[in-house]
Amino acid sequence: MSTNSHLDEVKDATIRRFAELWRANFQANLESIQRNPGTASLRGKFKNSPCIVIGAGPSLDKNIRLLRQVQDKAVLIASDAALKSLARHEIKPAFVVSLDPQDEITKFYANVPHKGITLVAPTIVHPRVLDLWEGAVVFFNKHAPDIPVLSEIQKQLPRVGTLTPGGTVLSVAYDLAFQSGGDPIIFVGQDLSYSPKNTYSRSSENGDEDFATRLKNQGENIVFETDVYGQRAPTLKSMSVSRQWFHWAFREWKRPEPLTILNCSESGILDQCEQMSFSEAIYKYCGKKVNVDWLMKKALKKK
Numbered sequence: 259m260s261t262n263s264h265l266d267e268v269k270d271a272t273i274r275r276f277a278e279l280w281r282a283n284f285q286a287n288l289e290s291i292q293r294n295p296g297t298a299s300l301r302g303k304f305k306n307s308p309c310i311v312i313g314a315g316p317s318l319d320k321n322i323r324l325l326r327q328v329q330d331k332a333v334l335i336a337s338d339a340a341l342k343s344l345a346r347h348e349i350k351p352a353f354v355v356s357l358d359p360q361d362e363i364t365k366f367y368a369n370v371p372h373k374g375i376t377l378v379a380p381t382i383v384h385p386r387v388l389d390l391w392e393g394a395v396v397f398f399n400k401h402a403p404d405i406p407v408l409s410e411i412q413k414q415l416p417r418v419g420t421l422t423p424g425g426t427v428l429s430v431a432y433d434l435a436f437q438s439g440g441d442p443i444i445f446v447g448q449d450l451s452y453s454p455k456n457t458y459s460r461s462s463e464n465g466d467e468d469f470a471t472r473l474k475n476q477g478e479n480i481v482f483e484t485d486v487y488g489q490r491a492p493t494l495k496s497m498s499v500s501r502q503w504f505h506w507a508f509r510e511w512k513r514p515e516p517l518t519i520l521n522c523s524e525s526g527i528l529d530q531c532e533q534m535s536f537s538e539a540i541y542k543y544c545g546k547k548v549n550v551d552w553l554m555k556k557a558l559k560k561k
Contacts, residue, residue: 300437321447338367359380380397441518
């Protein structure tokens with residue numbers, strides 16, 4: 259089956275599954291959206307600061323200890339699925355990004371500290387996530403002009419700003435880093451595929467799920483892609499589509515100054531950008547302190 263067929267299949271299934279939930283969540287969140295800032299406030303605010311986009315893929319286990327070295331030397335932008343892994347290693351990201359509108363993602367936020375972390379949430383996030391979250395919140399509209407429900411929501415509150423989804427939460431995390439001016443943008447734990455044993459980082463919320471279980475439960479959605487080492491790697495159709503989305507974003511999105519994009523996951527299928535070990539990227543790009551708290555207060559106009 260072609261990538262375009264996968265894209266159409268994933269998009270149609272998403273719309274059928276979530277259209278009514280998107281509407282209901284947006285209405286439930288409207289008061290909170292109106293009293294909190296949007297990601298438009300962050301545009302250009304981390305210019306020339308390294309941004310590390312952190313996923314919960316199996317490869318995160320290899321490099322998670324190194325993230326402690328760069329907490330004050332880069333802007334850490336984590337997926338919600340990676341939050342518990344980071345907390346267990348005493349790593350506090352500046353941002354945690356959410357995308358899924360379902361109630362089940364509240365498992366990522368339960369029994370984990372939020373203080374000092376900003377949640378970047380879609381306007382259609384499940385309201386229970388907002389009930390659980392103890393830190394600051396910044397909202398975004400999902401930019402999806404080909405999906406009428408999301409277009410309608412975006413038009414109601416345009417001042418919030420938009421992030422463009424590409425099948426996985428790290429697509430909007432990448433857009434956040436891109437719009438905020440981050441350079442370089444460094445991926446860690448962004449496999450977009452499974453290892454022979456694990457589907458997620460072992461210390462994440464879903465770390466006890468092995469690949470055999472995922473294959474049994476979602477075998478019809480499993481496809482194979484070529485990884486960064488030229489080997490065949492199992493992945494989901496949705497993550498295969500996301501890989502193509504990243505190819506498109508890397509190629510089409512432009513800024514006035516050159517942008518360095520590095521995949522330092524050292525595993526997985528994210529290609530079309532420079533591959534580098536995370537330790538080398540730290541040495542080369544993360545040598546200076548970045549006062550993320552000051553930049554955040556300035557961007558969001560907090561006293």
